[in-house]
Structure formats: C-alpha cells, structure tokens
Amino acid sequence: EAQVTQNPRYLITVTGKKLTVTCSQNMNHEYMSWYRQDPGLGLRQIYYSMNVEVTDKGDVPEGYKVSRKEKRNFPLILESPSPNQTSLYFCASKQNDVAGANVLTFGAGSRLTVL
Amino acid sequence: SQQGEEDPQALSIQEGENATMNCSYKTSINNLQWYRQNSGRGLVHLILIRSNEREKHSGRLRVTLDTSKKSSSLLITASRAADTASYFCATGSSNTGKLIFGQGTTLQVKP
Numbered sequence: 434e435a436q437v438t439q440n441p442r443y444l445i446t447v448t449g450k451k452l453t454v455t456c457s458q459n460m461n462h463e464y465m466s467w468y469r470q471d472p473g474l475g476l477r478q479i480y481y482s483m484n485v486e487v488t489d490k491g492d493v494p495e496g497y498k499v500s501r502k503e504k505r506n507f508p509l510i511l512e513s514p515s516p517n518q519t520s521l522y523f524c525a526s527k528q529n530d531v532a533g534a535n536v537l538t539f540g541a542g543s544r545l546t547v548l
Numbered sequence: 549s550q551q552g553e554e555d556p557q558a559l560s561i562q563e564g565e566n567a568t569m570n571c572s573y574k575t576s577i578n579n580l581q582w583y584r585q586n587s588g589r590g591l592v593h594l595i596l597i598r599s600n601e602r603e604k605h606s607g608r609l610r611v612t613l614d615t616s617k618k619s620s621s622l623l624i625t626a627s628r629a630a631d632t633a634s635y636f637c638a639t640g641s642s643n644t645g646k647l648i649f650g651q652g653t654t655l656q657v658k659p
Contacts, residue, residue, distance in 0.1 A: 476591075
C-alpha cells in the first residue's frame with residue numbers, strides 16, 4: 434500500500450530533550466515536506482526537500498532540523514524542544530512535476546507535547 | 549505564509565443539505581487543490597483544478613475556480629454525516645513545487 438509513515442504517533446517529552454520524528458514513504462516521491470498544525474493557524478510548512486540532499490526552509494523552520502540522505506526518509510529533528518513546539522506534525526510527499534500539479538500524500542500525524 | 553483563506557471558518561448543516569466553502573488566494577497559481585481532514589488525522593486529497601479550468605466535478609463534489617477574483621469554491625451536494633471534517637484549499641506553484649494551505653473550514657453535518 435502506498436503510504437507515508439510517521440513515528441512516533443504520540444510523544445510527550447520535556448524541554449531540551451532532543452527528539453526525532455521519522456518519516457518514510459514508499460512511493461519513490463522526490464518531494465517531501467513537514468508541516469505543523471496548530472488551532473487557528475492552519476498548516477504551516479517547516480521544511481521541505483525537492484530531492485535527496487536538497488532541503489529548504491519553509492515558513493516556520495526555527496528550532497527544527499531535517500536531513501534527506503535517502504529518497505524515502507525525511508526525519509524531523511528537534512535538537513532542544515520547547516513548549517511552543519507542542520503541536521500536531523505531518524509529513525507529506527509527492528512527485529515533482531514541471532506543472533507543479535502533483536498531489537500530496539500525508540502521513541497520519543505525530544502529536545507532540547513538550548512539557 | 550498563508551496563501552489561501554477559507555470562508556466560512558465553520559459551517560453546520562443538516563444531512564441532505566448542500567455545503568459550500570470558499571477559498572481566496574493572493575498570488576498567481578498553477579493549480580488549486582482541496583483536501584479533507586478528519587479530526588486529528590492526516591489530510592486526504594479530494595480534487596485538483598488547474599488554472600485554465602473553471603469547474604470540475606468528482607462524485608458529490610463540485611469545484612469552481614475564478615482566477616480573475618482569485619477565488620475558488622467547493623460544493624458538497626446531498627451531505628452526509630460522514631462528510632463531517634475540516635476542508636482545506638491549497639495553492640500550487642510550479643516554481644517551487646510547494647503547496648500553501650489555508651486555515652480550513654470545519655464542516656459539521658448533523659444526522
């Protein structure tokens with residue numbers, strides 16, 4: 434089944450304790466992206482990657498890191514989490530396309546609480 | 549940056565009624581997409597309309613696009629309780645491959 438898999442789905446952690454949220458897709462998509470969703474703010478893009486070894490900042494990259502060493506994986510790293518990073522996180526992927534009309538496939542989400 | 553703005557923010561209707569949601573955007577687009585999100589779950593793609601199209605149908609969904617007004621609407625006909633969800637528009641740029649999402653409309657369909 435074509436899918437985007439995120440782990441963990443739920444996590445409660447404490448301020449300053451480094452954590453990684455993994456994301457893997459099995460559709461051979463070039464483009465991958467991380468979003469966070471907060472009440473009243475919609476989905477905001479954190480980082481995206483057009484292909485392996487290519488990553489770019491989205492709208493809210495502060496406090497996050499990503500890497501794209503393999504096509505299928507795009508982990509999100511919080512080096513020193515803070516309470517304002519408490520949120521629902523989504524990974525998504527799609528094919529690149531010159532018309533920019535490809536559809537995103539989303540993971541099920543990772544709910545993170547930072548105490 | 550938020551590109552699409554949905555209106556209304558929340559909508560409550562009875563089963564069987566039609567639901568209309570609107571989306572406005574600011575810059576030129578290549579395409580506009582609508583996604584659905586059940587509470588706390590990942591978004592699922594519903595329909596895509598290209599900038600050179602004016603209307604598109606998919607089952608009970610009808611999407612219109614007016615590029616002169618920079619707006620789109622999503623109509624769900626004969627709504628069902630299972631249509632209860634949040635609906636997001638997203639605009640696509642061919643330059644970056646990015647999709648920019650609006651804040652969504654929360655639809656409640658009462659049985």
